[in-house]
Amino acid sequence: MPELPEVETIRRQLDDALAGMRIESVELLKSGREEPVGKEFVACLTGKKIKNIERRAKLIVWRFVDGSVMFTHLKMTGRLVLEDKRYKPRKHDRAVFKLKGKKGGKDLVWSDVRQFGFMKCLSAEDAKKVLDAYGPEPLEISAQELADRLLKPKTRKIKVALMDQATIAGIGNIYADEALFRAGVRPTRPLGELTAKERLEIAQQVQALLKLSIKHRGTSANDYVDASGKQGKFLKLLQVYGRGGEECVKCGTPIKRIVIGQRGTHYCPKCQK
DNA sequence: GAACCCCTGGTT
DNA sequence: AACCAGGGGTTC
Known part of the structure; x- marks a missing residue:
């Protein structure tokens, strides 16, 4: 699924x-x-004007x-694509939103x-409760603040901590x-074994990586x-x-693949200590 | 924590 | 036929 850079790319396009x-x-x-579910979902959205995304x-x-809110979570394989008028439903399409504005209409699939x-x-109230349960946005706090969140359960593996949405929001398997x-x-x-310097380095790399990926419009x-239906670069x-x-x-050493928390995990046994 | 589950499809 | 896939909620 899309992680922070991919969701952010889509969000910017949809908001625009x-x-x-x-x-x-x-x-x-x-x-x-x-x-x-079903008709009630359609009913609660029909006629609503979008403030922003x-x-x-x-x-x-x-x-x-x-004042009301809708969440979209794309999970692993979800897509939101603005289609042109030649759009024909495909096998896994789940919904089409027809939107109208001053400059004409748009179809979102x-x-x-x-x-x-x-x-x-x-x-709005219920939305706030859900959103407040997430950890901080990694690009909205300092690297040091981010590093300080990577201390807690001492026995937890660093990769698991990075992917925990209550610790830091938005990081998934690829960017971890x-x-x-x-x-x-x-x-x-x-975590308990990491030095302060290592934690800060991880935090700085997380921020640099997410920013760079957003610039490239994410990873496909x-x-x-x-x-717009285009792949990230x-x-x-x-x-x-x-x-x-x-x-x-x-260094040329073969990259290892192991499993952590049911997720494929890739690292260099020589470069990563 | 770790294991399982939601679901389908592409690759080996 | 088996394994893999970027998430995350639930259950022991």
């Missing part, structure tokens, strides 16, 4: 294209993981002029091969592996495309993710 527009209709092609962690947060993603309508490679720290190291490793800049068995770009 759709802020100020009104939802004329919602066509549900496949009902199930939207909330409320924000992001928190990996959630896209739709804010409406009437939500598709999701694995159907893990969800959309949810809720009040990449940040740890850049910082020269093995993903298996327990599998299903990800942005709101960061894939070729990945140094360890998906490169198990290949030579390390720094």
Whole structure:
């Protein structure tokens, strides 16, 4: 699924294209993981005017002029793509949002091969509760503040901590592996064993990496495309993710692949201590 | 924590 | 046929 840089890329495009527009209709092609389900979901969105579109962690947060909110979580294979008028529904499309504004109409299609993603309508109050439970946005605090969050359960592996949304919001498997490679720290190291210098280095690399990936409009490793249907360009800049068995770009040692927390994990056994 | 689950499809 | 896939909630 999209992680912070990919969700942020989509969010910027949607905010640019759709802020100020009104939802004329919602066509549900496949009902199930939207909330409320079915006709009620359609009813709660129809007619609403979009104030703006924000992001928190990996959630896209739709804010409406009437104060209500909708969340979109794309999970692993979700897409939100602005389609032109020749659009024909495809196999895994779940909903089409028809929007109207001063400059004409736009169709937004939500598709999701694995159907893990969800959309949810809720009040501003309920939305705030959900959003407040996330850890800080990594690009909105200092590297030192970020580093200080990587201390807690001493036995926890650093990779697990980086991916925990309550510790830091928005990092997933790809950027956790990449940040740890850049910082020269093995993903298996327990927090209690890291030096202050290592924690700060990890925090700085997380920030630099996320910013750089946003510049490249994210990573298209599998299903990800942005709101215009284009792939992100960061894939070729990945140094360890998906490169198990290949030579390390720094030292030539074969990259190892292990499993941590049910996720494929990639690192250089020589460069990462 | 670790294991399992939601689901489908691409690759080996 | 088996394994893999960028998430994350739930359950022991």
